[in-house]
């Protein structure tokens with residue numbers, strides 16, 4: 001159908017979303033369709049909202065927007081450190097939008113992700129009812145958690161180890177604000193504004209330094225590049241026999257990474273919802289820019305022998321090294 005605003009969509013019920021996408025999300029929340037801090041945080045928020053769920057019941061409503069509607073409660077949970085920045089920004093816009101908290105929050109994540117070059121075009125389903133209660137504490141994995149407990153939490157929410165790694169593609173457009181006191185925007189890879197496979201490579205490189213004041217913080221291990229942060233959780237998942245092959249398979253495999261991330265996000269963003277009652281409004285999500293060159297390279301001064309490959313069954317792709325002296329990643 002053709003909407004009054006000129007755009008087309010498969011279902012007339014989705015027409016109301018175009019002004020929300022353009023005037024509220026892109027113009028206001030994302031500072032003119034940027035892949036910046038708000039886009040990154042909106043993606044993280046969709047995870048922290050949805051993972052408040054168990055297939056066995058008793059752990060919250062999943063992708064229901066509870067973290068936005070009941071932000072005073074959920075923001076106090078330790079794993080949600082720093083998330084108040086994005087809930088504070090989203091709350092008045094959510095009220096202005098007329099959408100349910102869950103629809104607003106998960107639409108924002110899909111649109112924000114689309115602003116990152118190389119990202120897949122995430123799906124969006126409309127019609128989540130308002131959340132009934134905050135999620136309980138301790139549903140969101142922490143960077144200090146071990147692989148067994150991280151995989152157990154994902155399994156409890158309905159995700160396989162492979163899907164968990166697929167979801168961690170998000171850390172290609174990510175930075176830390178709260179792990180290193182006094183330092184914000186410390187990126188997890190050297191390209192935090194690009195949805196590429198660089199993070200899967202860099203987390204497997206030999207680590208030797210710590211960003212910020214150079215002091216290791218809980219949940220942080222040595223990173224290979226100045227100014228970059230490596231989460232302990234990413235580090236152990238990249239090296240554990242249960243997940244290392246899924247991790248390594250992402251390196252320099254843009255198509256595989258984006259398609260598996262898209263599929264896992266489609267599941268995450270409707271977790272706990274009755275999908276038969278939702279309307280597919282995926283065509284309101286902007287089409288992300290494609291990367292001109294998705295072939296990644298080792299950062300300057302690194303060679304193939306610096307990769308701590310942890311999947312014996314899989315051959316590492318041969319990667320060239322970027323020219324020039326060792327780099328420092330700037331905060332975002």
Ligand code: HEM
Nearest residue numbers: 040041044047082142143167170174175176177178179233
């Ligand atoms: C084992 C599971 C995970 C752990 C332990 C974890 C942990 C973290 C931590 C500690 C931060 C930095 C917070 C800060 O200091 O500001 C972060 C950032 C982020 N996480 Fe995760 N995360 C996990 C999974 C995910 C998943 C599944 C997604 C999305 C699908 C996600 C998306 C993000 C994004 C986009 C950021 C960056 C936010 C920003 O730059 O503002 N994470 N994560």
Ligand SMILES: [Ca+2]
Nearest residue numbers: 172191194196
């Ligand atoms: Ca990146």
